[in-house]
Amino acid sequence: xxxxxxxxxxxxxxxxxxxxxxxxxxxxxxxxxxxxxxxxxxxxxxxxxxxxxxxxxxxxxxxxxxxxxxxxxxxxxxxxxxxxxxxxxxxxxxxxxxxxxxxxxxxxxxxx
Amino acid sequence: xxxxxxxxxxxxxxxxxxxxxxxxxxxxxxxxxxxxxxxxxxxxxxxxxxxxxxxxxxxxxxxxxxxxxxxxxxxxxxxxxxxxxxxxxxxxxxxxxxxxxxxxxxxxxx
Numbered sequence: 001x002x003x004x005x006x007x008x009x010x011x012x013x014x015x016x017x018x019x020x021x022x023x024x025x026x027x028x029x030x031x032x033x034x035x036x037x038x039x040x041x042x043x044x045x046x047x048x049x050x051x052x053x054x055x056x057x058x059x060x061x062x063x064x065x066x067x068x069x070x071x072x073x074x075x076x077x078x079x080x081x082x083x084x085x086x087x088x089x090x091x092x093x094x095x096x097x098x099x100x101x102x103x104x105x106x107x108x109x110x111x112x
Numbered sequence: 113x114x115x116x117x118x119x120x121x122x123x124x125x126x127x128x129x130x131x132x133x134x135x136x137x138x139x140x141x142x143x144x145x146x147x148x149x150x151x152x153x154x155x156x157x158x159x160x161x162x163x164x165x166x167x168x169x170x171x172x173x174x175x176x177x178x179x180x181x182x183x184x185x186x187x188x189x190x191x192x193x194x195x196x197x198x199x200x201x202x203x204x205x206x207x208x209x210x211x212x213x214x215x216x217x218x219x220x221x222x
Binding site: 040042048050059090104105 | 156
């Protein structure tokens with residue numbers, strides 16, 4: 001099993017550009033989520049999904065969109081990148097709402 | 113909204129000393145989870161506590177969940193160099209949001 005796969009590993013964007021961070025899991029997990037990690041700020045929840053077709057906002061959703069058309073995939077879209085979105089992004093999934101999170105290896109994003 | 117506070121932010125200990133990190137939530141939690149992140153890596157699940165007053169042990173690690181299900185602690189006995197990393201607590205609220213504390217970075221002095 002691959003677990004949680006995130007692509008790309010690294011990305012550099014210019015201010016105003018858009019892009020999609022991909023996240024896929026092959027464990028048939030219902031719950032998926034996106035976090036950003038910044039120095040001294042821990043992991044902050046951006047968006048999460050409790051199942052296909054259902055998404056909800058986390059702590060810091062502004063500037064990000066998500067969709068959950070399948071159980072396996074949970075892409076994160078940056079509509080117009082800003083330097084404040086420079087961060088490491090982690091996708092995580094769990095089998096159920098009460099389960100432990102399995103993290104991907106992260107995407108390091110720099111916005112100039 | 114739900115907030116999870118974790119202290120201390122940093123901790124330096126001599127190898128062999130004990131270490132404790134504390135976690136407090138602004139709201140009652142459905143459960144609390146603990147994760148460890150090594151430098152350059154991703155968070156890895158350690159344990160989950162669900163019941164009020166629950167205590168769980170994993171070798172040298174002891175985890176506690178408060179009676180009110182709003183606080184938790186992780187205690188490491190006789191630290192080793194392999195314990196280096198950042199330890200995060202994560203609280204799950206009734207709305208299924210899993211909110212992380214800011215973490216405690218543990219440094220081990222040989």
